Amino acid sequence: xSKSTLSRRGLLKTGxxxxxxxAVPTIFTASSARAFTNAPSGGSVTLGFNVPQTGPYAxxxxxxxxxxxxxxxxxxxxxxxxxxxxxSSKALNGVGINGxxxxxxxxxxxxxxxxxxxxxxxxxxKDGAIMITGGSxxxxxxxVQGLCQEAGVIFMAGLTHSNDTTGKxxxxxxxxxxxNAYMSGAALAPVLAKQYGTDRKAYHLTxxxxxxxxxxxxxxxxxxxxxxxxxxxxxxxxxxxxxxxYIAPVLNSGADVLILNHYGGNMVNSLTNAVQFGLRxxxxxxxxxxxxxPLFSRLMARGAGESVKGILGSTNWHWSLQDEGSxxxxxxxxxxxxxxxxxxxHTCYVQTxxxxxxxxxxxxxxxxxxxxxxxxYEFDGLGNGPTLYRAEDHQCFKDVLVVRGKENPTSxxxxxxxxxxxxxxxxxxxxxxxxxxxxxxxxCNPGA
Amino acid sequence: xxxxGKRDFTLFLLVAVLAIFAPFILNPFPTDSxxxxxxxxxxxxxxxxxxxxxxxxxxxxxxxxxxxxxxxxAAFLGVGSYSAxxxxxxxxxxxxxxxxxSMIVSGLFAxxxxxxxxxxxxxxxxxxxLAFAQMSYNLAYxxxxxxxxxxxxxxxxxxxxxxxxxxxxxxxxxxVTNLFGLEMRAYETVTMGPWEFQFSVGYYVAAIIMLASxxxxxxxxxxxxxxxxxxxxxxxxxxxxxxxxxxxxxxAAFVISGMYAGLAGGLLACMDPLAGAERMQWTASGEVVLxxxxxxxxxxxGPVLGAGFIKxxxxxxxxxxxxxxxxxxxxxxxxxxxFVVGIIHPFVGxxxxxxxxxxxxxxxxxxxxxxxxxxxxxxxxxxxRDGTKTETSTTPAE
Numbered sequence: 109x110s111k112s113t114l115s116r117r118g119l120l121k122t123g124x125x126x127x128x129x130x131a132v133p134t135i136f137t138a139s140s141a142r143a144f145t146n147a148p149s150g151g152s153v154t155l156g157f158n159v160p161q162t163g164p165y166a167x168x169x170x171x172x173x174x175x176x177x178x179x180x181x182x183x184x185x186x187x188x189x190x191x192x193x194x195x196s197s198k199a200l201n202g203v204g205i206n207g208x209x210x211x212x213x214x215x216x217x218x219x220x221x222x223x224x225x226x227x228x229x230x231x232x233x234k235d236g237a238i239m240i241t242g243g244s245x246x247x248x249x250x251x252v253q254g255l256c257q258e259a260g261v262i263f264m265a266g267l268t269h270s271n272d273t274t275g276k277x278x279x280x281x282x283x284x285x286x287x288n289a290y291m292s293g294a295a296l297a298p299v300l301a302k303q304y305g306t307d308r309k310a311y312h313l314t315x316x317x318x319x320x321x322x323x324x325x326x327x328x329x330x331x332x333x334x335x336x337x338x339x340x341x342x343x344x345x346x347x348x349x350x351x352x353x354y355i356a357p358v359l360n361s362g363a364d365v366l367i368l369n370h371y372g373g374n375m376v377n378s379l380t381n382a383v384q385f386g387l388r389x390x391x392x393x394x395x396x397x398x399x400x401x402p403l404f405s406r407l408m409a410r411g412a413g414e415s416v417k418g419i420l421g422s423t424n425w426h427w428s429l430q431d432e433g434s435x436x437x438x439x440x441x442x443x444x445x446x447x448x449x450x451x452x453x454h455t456c457y458v459q460t461x462x463x464x465x466x467x468x469x470x471x472x473x474x475x476x477x478x479x480x481x482x483x484x485y486e487f488d489g490l491g492n493g494p495t496l497y498r499a500e501d502h503q504c505f506k507d508v509l510v511v512r513g514k515e516n517p518t519s520x521x522x523x524x525x526x527x528x529x530x531x532x533x534x535x536x537x538x539x540x541x542x543x544x545x546x547x548x549x550x551x552c553n554p555g556a
Numbered sequence: 557x558x559x560x561g562k563r564d565f566t567l568f569l570l571v572a573v574l575a576i577f578a579p580f581i582l583n584p585f586p587t588d589s590x591x592x593x594x595x596x597x598x599x600x601x602x603x604x605x606x607x608x609x610x611x612x613x614x615x616x617x618x619x620x621x622x623x624x625x626x627x628x629x630a631a632f633l634g635v636g637s638y639s640a641x642x643x644x645x646x647x648x649x650x651x652x653x654x655x656x657x658s659m660i661v662s663g664l665f666a667x668x669x670x671x672x673x674x675x676x677x678x679x680x681x682x683x684x685x686l687a688f689a690q691m692s693y694n695l696a697y698x699x700x701x702x703x704x705x706x707x708x709x710x711x712x713x714x715x716x717x718x719x720x721x722x723x724x725x726x727x728x729x730x731x732v733t734n735l736f737g738l739e740m741r742a743y744e745t746v747t748m749g750p751w752e753f754q755f756s757v758g759y760y761v762a763a764i765i766m767l768a769s770x771x772x773x774x775x776x777x778x779x780x781x782x783x784x785x786x787x788x789x790x791x792x793x794x795x796x797x798x799x800x801x802x803x804x805x806x807x808a809a810f811v812i813s814g815m816y817a818g819l820a821g822g823l824l825a826c827m828d829p830l831a832g833a834e835r836m837q838w839t840a841s842g843e844v845v846l847x848x849x850x851x852x853x854x855x856x857x858g859p860v861l862g863a864g865f866i867k868x869x870x871x872x873x874x875x876x877x878x879x880x881x882x883x884x885x886x887x888x889x890x891x892x893x894x895f896v897v898g899i900i901h902p903f904v905g906x907x908x909x910x911x912x913x914x915x916x917x918x919x920x921x922x923x924x925x926x927x928x929x930x931x932x933x934x935x936x937x938x939x940x941r942d943g944t945k946t947e948t949s950t951t952p953a954e
Contacts, residue, residue, distance in 0.1 A: 161906045214877050216906055221709040221832040226600065229828065230871055233754070234598040247707040251830055254711050258730065258741070272708075316698060317707035345698065346707060548714050551728035 153208040156237030161216040165244035175453035179460035190440040194433040194489035199468040221251035246270030246319040253282035260555020264459040271322035274503035275544035289323035293330030295508035295530035311363035312341035351378040364392040376411035409523040416513030434491040500539035586750035599756035606766040612859030614816020620854035623789035628689030632662040634836035636821025648721035662818020670810035693836040709832035852926030876904040
């Protein structure tokens, strides 16, 4: 049996001592390891950037992290200031937040609810993070938002497009700048009607989780209102990589539009399969067969290559926008990293600025004060035109872009062209809309 | 004492002392020092240490004693978590009914899976359990979505019924998991000079349950039942020839082990009321096997050490990003600094799996008995040089 000389104590001590050699001498920079408190003391405040660094959304996660680093640099007065110069609120002054220098910690969500929560928990408990932000999946966003509500810190959602994030799973401590599936449907429908007519038969392939379900529901509702008919909606597993067996039945279904409720690697694979099966050359019911990808991003367009040409979809933001805010952001991101930012990077950068600004305006890091400052807040100059953070569900309302895969891209980044900028009024909905009902914000939780 | 032999009692006492003083032991560095990066004494990680310790102790009863290598223990962990969260949703936020239900449900699961899988042994048994676990995982992900909430994970919400509790607290929040009013997430921070120590309620509840599980496991190891299980490992055919039916014993071991896993899953949900399907994935099952082998299969304390080792890497090493590495070596000239960072980079942050893999290889090659064997070797060497304390020993693992 075991001898008691090797204890956990001994093990951890030697483990730590072994690495001590590497770490000495050091200059202590980040991680003010204050446990779980809302008021940062000392000179710095720690933000937690929880993004997927591994797994199917790792590309988005890497871009989000770049945006966060840029935002921290700008908040601390470095770089060219980016969107701080175009932001309608002038509360931020480039000396951190409320006079505290901004430090940050990073974590890997692995696009798994469990891992994301563990990572966020360690940021809150060990590193004393006052705000958690990031993520590229609605499942993760919902899980981490729930954790932040319980722990009493603010959650600024990253890329999450499911209606549930600010619908049935909304939380008082959580905020979303990104648009949602309902808005995609509302923005896309008129364009689809104009381009493809009102007499179409649609076939849906849907990623089988919260985002896919709500997007399918939203697009179905929007297209059926146009007069389209839904032939069938098939759920596909998130881990699926070959969609041939799902595409083949589409050919004989009598449908003349295929709607792919897929994102990231899923969409790249399903679209490629669909194009390989010759769907786009087919003529069904006397009409040209069309493919629609309701949620589009440049990173996905790059992955799918030739296949995206002419495909319609919607997006939160695109780097080719010509307003002052977008130009400033693209400029400083491009200078630092050498290529334009993705929509994931944009929303994460903006969320960080919005949080910092809310703290500055409230004059306090207290989550309840921040919630109050953000609720019903109107702002402009962050790339999407005039925007409202609605108090009832903590969802941002702004213009939505309808985009199309470019026929003749001039560079590897110039893959999408903006077809239409759908005005905010057209994508608004009541807070108690049936697609968003069933949850409650509850009250803000300032923690211990 | 307590029906334990002298050596077992010492071992138990040692584990108890380690568990009680873990907040101090795991926070050896002052909060504001550069080494604070390596502190592991925050509630979430300490809870994980003991909870995965329970999982590994239970796995060891099956694998260490009977030699049956189950590759599907994550299924019981997941089932335990789901049962516990459902208890929070339907009954009350008290952890006791949640833990009881998670053990019962995972026990039933283990009876069914064990009854089928134990008809075969060796690699076939491993594959069968793996198949069952993957089946549970895929069911949780797709068909059983109404029960498991699929990819999003099962969470408690404001409109759950909670028959014996309240749906929402007075100020409109979701109630917190508790033990008769003692909140699991509550903790006390004690500041001693530059050090900060966190004493978490959840951790101590989990630690007490871990000690009880550890005690039970010692008793099983030393009992005639444990002897039977060892006999199965050494030669099952001989048992049959002597007229003994080994199957009830293996099934009992499998169910006990499954209930340990269910207990661990239930406790995970008690500390953080969310259950995700990923808990049942085959990688999670593999992790348990790694923990047990790393620490020392068949030994009492080995699995607990292995669990701590892996969780430490997962949570501490994975958080060392380039920024941190740069700050370590910033005293070097620029070119060399980037070079050194470039060398360290693949081994930290998201590359922590690589470091863990290398360590695992080293331990399996040089210390087939796991960390416990390393400890024994050091102890033996020290005893030989009795009195002449010249050599500063290092743990081979590091």
